[in-house]
Amino acid sequence: AQSVTQLGSHVSVSEGALVLLRCNYSSSVPPYLFWYVQYPNQGLQLLLKYTTGATLVKGINGFEAEFKKSETSFHLTKPSAHMSDAAEYFCAVRGAQKLVFGQGTRLTINP
Amino acid sequence: DTAVSQTPKYLVTQMGNDKSIKCEQNLGHDTMYWYKQDSKKFLKIMFSYNNKELIINETVPNRFSPKSPDKAHLNLHINSLELGDSAVYFCASSQVPSGGSSNQPQHFGDGTRLSIL
Numbered sequence: 001a002q003s004v005t006q007l008g009s010h011v012s013v014s015e016g017a018l019v020l021l022r023c024n025y026s027s028s029v030p031p032y033l034f035w036y037v038q039y040p041n042q043g044l045q046l047l048l049k050y051t052t053g054a055t056l057v058k059g060i061n062g063f064e065a066e067f068k069k070s071e072t073s074f075h076l077t078k079p080s081a082h083m084s085d086a087a088e089y090f091c092a093v094r095g096a097q098k099l100v101f102g103q104g105t106r107l108t109i110n111p
Numbered sequence: 112d113t114a115v116s117q118t119p120k121y122l123v124t125q126m127g128n129d130k131s132i133k134c135e136q137n138l139g140h141d142t143m144y145w146y147k148q149d150s151k152k153f154l155k156i157m158f159s160y161n162n163k164e165l166i167i168n169e170t171v172p173n174r175f176s177p178k179s180p181d182k183a184h185l186n187l188h189i190n191s192l193e194l195g196d197s198a199v200y201f202c203a204s205s206q207v208p209s210g211g212s213s214n215q216p217q218h219f220g221d222g223t224r225l226s227i228l
Contacts, residue, residue, distance in 0.1 A: 043219030098167055
């Protein structure tokens with residue numbers, strides 16, 4: 001069965017600092033991987049996805065993620081954090097007729 | 112233009128009542144989903160419909176009954192509400208069922224915040 005593990009339920013960075021949110025996956029088939037963001041009182045919004053091809057995937061709002069098969073990882077990064085990046089972030093992998101979500105990482109930005 | 116819209120946005124009711132949540136998508140997608148998000152933000156899929164047919168029915172009490180009158184609508188009816196039903200319920204849609212050979216993402220509504228008194 002497919003699964004994802006997000007390391008760190010809460011990450012706090014200073015404004016302007018590097019953002020790194022970690023996601024490791026387990027999949028018996030070539031994975032399709034997704035990152036979603038949830039702003040307060042809103043639904044989930046797709047940040048980026050990896051299916052095949054280039055392993056460095058660029059998304060919206062300056063985020064990107066790198067697929068590393070050898071490490072079974074799909075970590076999300078942003079070079080410089082903005083206050084508006086404060087949100088809950090979810091990693092997901094394709095499962096059988098559904099997406100399998102991680103438990104989420106809350107990102108806090110300190111001024 | 113809201114792609115996936117849910118009503119109501121907030122629902123406060125008493126234990127034992129019956130309530131419904133409605134969901135509509137204008138994306139032309141074939142597949143719709145209901146998720147429950149608890150207070151710790153954990154997302155749990157409840158149901159999925161593809162072309163009005165039920166394809167996913169996770170371990171959910173039978174007090175929860177989804178209904179899809181057409182591809183654009185998926186409603187959720189809950190009987191005999193319990194305290195543990197308090198959560199945020201999200202509707203989502205995708206062009207085809209997520210997973211398998213599909214790389215299609217899901218599009219989410221803004222959620223319905225259900226509070227049981």
